[in-house]
Amino acid sequence: MIRNAANGLSGPSEPRDSARRPVRPALSRDFIIKTALEMVDTRGIGQLSMRKLGAELGVDPMAIYYYLPNKQALFDGLVEAVYAEIQIDVDGEASDSWRSTLVAFARQLRTVLGRHPDMLPMVATRPVFSPAVLGFGERAVVQLGAVGFTGQQALQLVNCLRTFTVGHAFAELSEPVGAPAPSQDEVAAVIAERYPKLADAIAGGYQPDVEYEAGLQAMLDGFELLRPPAGEAGPGS
Amino acid sequence: MIRNAANGLSGPSEPRDSARRPVRPALSRDFIIKTALEMVDTRGIGQLSMRKLGAELGVDPMAIYYYLPNKQALFDGLVEAVYAEIQIDVDGEASDSWRSTLVAFARQLRTVLGRHPDMLPMVATRPVFSPAVLGFGERAVVQLGAVGFTGQQALQLVNCLRTFTVGHAFAELSEPVGAPAPSQDEVAAVIAERYPKLADAIAGGYQPDVEYEAGLQAMLDGFELLRPPAGEAGPGS
DNA sequence: ACCTGAACACCGTTCAAGT
DNA sequence: ACCTGAACACCGTTCAAGT
Numbered sequence: 001m002i003r004n005a006a007n008g009l010s011g012p013s014e015p016r017d018s019a020r021r022p023v024r025p026a027l028s029r030d031f032i033i034k035t036a037l038e039m040v041d042t043r044g045i046g047q048l049s050m051r052k053l054g055a056e057l058g059v060d061p062m063a064i065y066y067y068l069p070n071k072q073a074l075f076d077g078l079v080e081a082v083y084a085e086i087q088i089d090v091d092g093e094a095s096d097s098w099r100s101t102l103v104a105f106a107r108q109l110r111t112v113l114g115r116h117p118d119m120l121p122m123v124a125t126r127p128v129f130s131p132a133v134l135g136f137g138e139r140a141v142v143q144l145g146a147v148g149f150t151g152q153q154a155l156q157l158v159n160c161l162r163t164f165t166v167g168h169a170f171a172e173l174s175e176p177v178g179a180p181a182p183s184q185d186e187v188a189a190v191i192a193e194r195y196p197k198l199a200d201a202i203a204g205g206y207q208p209d210v211e212y213e214a215g216l217q218a219m220l221d222g223f224e225l226l227r228p229p230a231g232e233a234g235p236g237s
Numbered sequence: 238m239i240r241n242a243a244n245g246l247s248g249p250s251e252p253r254d255s256a257r258r259p260v261r262p263a264l265s266r267d268f269i270i271k272t273a274l275e276m277v278d279t280r281g282i283g284q285l286s287m288r289k290l291g292a293e294l295g296v297d298p299m300a301i302y303y304y305l306p307n308k309q310a311l312f313d314g315l316v317e318a319v320y321a322e323i324q325i326d327v328d329g330e331a332s333d334s335w336r337s338t339l340v341a342f343a344r345q346l347r348t349v350l351g352r353h354p355d356m357l358p359m360v361a362t363r364p365v366f367s368p369a370v371l372g373f374g375e376r377a378v379v380q381l382g383a384v385g386f387t388g389q390q391a392l393q394l395v396n397c398l399r400t401f402t403v404g405h406a407f408a409e410l411s412e413p414v415g416a417p418a419p420s421q422d423e424v425a426a427v428i429a430e431r432y433p434k435l436a437d438a439i440a441g442g443y444q445p446d447v448e449y450e451a452g453l454q455a456m457l458d459g460f461e462l463l464r465p466p467a468g469e470a471g472p473g474s
Numbered sequence: 475a476c477c478t479g480a481a482c483a484c485c486g487t488t489c490a491a492g493t
Numbered sequence: 494a495c496c497t498g499a500a501c502a503c504c505g506t507t508c509a510a511g512t
Contacts, residue, residue, distance in 0.1 A: 125407065155438045160405070167403040168401075197388070198378050300477050
């Protein structure tokens with residue numbers, strides 16, 4: 001029995017880079033997108049060009065165009081790749097209540113966005129069309145319907161959670177699209193001078209996680225008020 | 238008596254373009270930004286370049302650099318100009334309740350964003366630093382404090398409304414950052430086939446205004462639950 | 475003070491060509 | 494089938510120069 005760790009785990013017939021010439025894996029749509037996403041995450045969206053991506057891949061920039069028709073298609077692939085990171089265990093026992101299902105989705109989305117801050121403008125801009133999100137939508141409509149929400153309400157709730165999460169991620173993560181903004185200290189000084197009560201409130205410190213959770217729970221609480229007292233338990237009063 | 242309509246209404250000593258040579262107003266930071274914003278709104282952000290802006294202004298592209306150090310500064314000016322459109326009548330009678338104050342702010346922000354959809358990535362990306370928004374924050378903290386919210390809660394509420402509004406505007410308005418997305422029909426077909434319950438819910442039609450209002454009120458309702466029963470009116474069970 | 479124009483180091487993409 | 498390389502029409506920005 002072979003007991004070393006690498007016994008075929010990386011795929012059945014994947015060639016090692018021992019005998020073959022190329023140090024890089026064979027070019028493919030997936031590998032190009034994976035490499036591009038790494039570039040975006042490490043160097044920033046501004047440093048992603050077809051030419052630099054080609055260089056990173058060790059290939060003529062035009063080789064990319066064999067797999068992707070243009071830069072926009074590359075962007076689509078990147079967004080797709082980000083959404084694909086959302087893993088909602090569709091049959092998980094954890095989400096037996098509609099509320100925990102929605103909370104899990106929202107937090108997961110936020111976590112994934114947090115891994116790719118420079119992707120935010122692209123993600124926010126492209127209509128949601130990913131199986132991960134659509135599949136979740138299907139499930140949410142069913143589960144929310146079972147406790148008394150209408151289809152419209154269910155959709156609205158999911159959409160509001162999604163848009164809130166994206167909006168909050170922007171506020172939290174996004175570097176200004178081009179260059180850095182005025183320093184925190186400068187801003188703080190102006191606020192302290194002109195907006196004293198606001199300054200007091202800010203003095204508590206900005207806690208994005210706490211704020212996000214507050215908004216998330218508030219949104220859920222607010223929608224819950226809309227729900228008719230369903231379930232077979234009698235609608236007394 | 239001179240009765241024609243144009244009797245000086247356009248400003249005290251503004252030169253007509255009769256005797257003077259330039260057809261355009263004198264170049265200035267404000268005029269450059271105003272022109273750029275019009276280009277963004279009518280032709281799209283992708284069509285805004287320093288060179289095209291120069292052409293639009295009837296001027297060598299490099300002339301712009303006398304007023305703005307670089308394109309990033311132009312972007313800053315554009316975001317500033319958008320925020321400046323937010324007009325909250327700070328002493329309006331309409332906003333005697335904290336809730337109507339917040340609703341007015343959120344709806345106004347949404348309206349302004351709706352006028353400049355292509356500005357969304359820039360707006361969402363830049364930290365809020367505008368007098369309109371900061372001034373509103375100050376007021377909100379005071380007014381919310383008066384009814385029992387802590388400074389932290391007030392800030393969180395304002396921030397959550399703002400981020401929700403921005404996120405929702407993205408979902409509603411944004412053209413994909415580069416090129417158009419797959420057509421509505423294509424998407425609908427796929428959804429109908431694979432996500433039947435979701436399709437039923439969508440069949441009701443997407444009503445962004447209704448959805449936004451639902452989310453807005455839900456967020457407010459949810460935060461209201463956090464508020465201790467303040468006001469001098471007795472806290473009887 | 476305000477604007478011009480050439481020049482530099484980049485882009486995305488087309489197209490013909492190589493293997 | 495897969496990749497290369499020259500070429501085209503763009504960019505933002507620097508820098509020296511004009512008035």
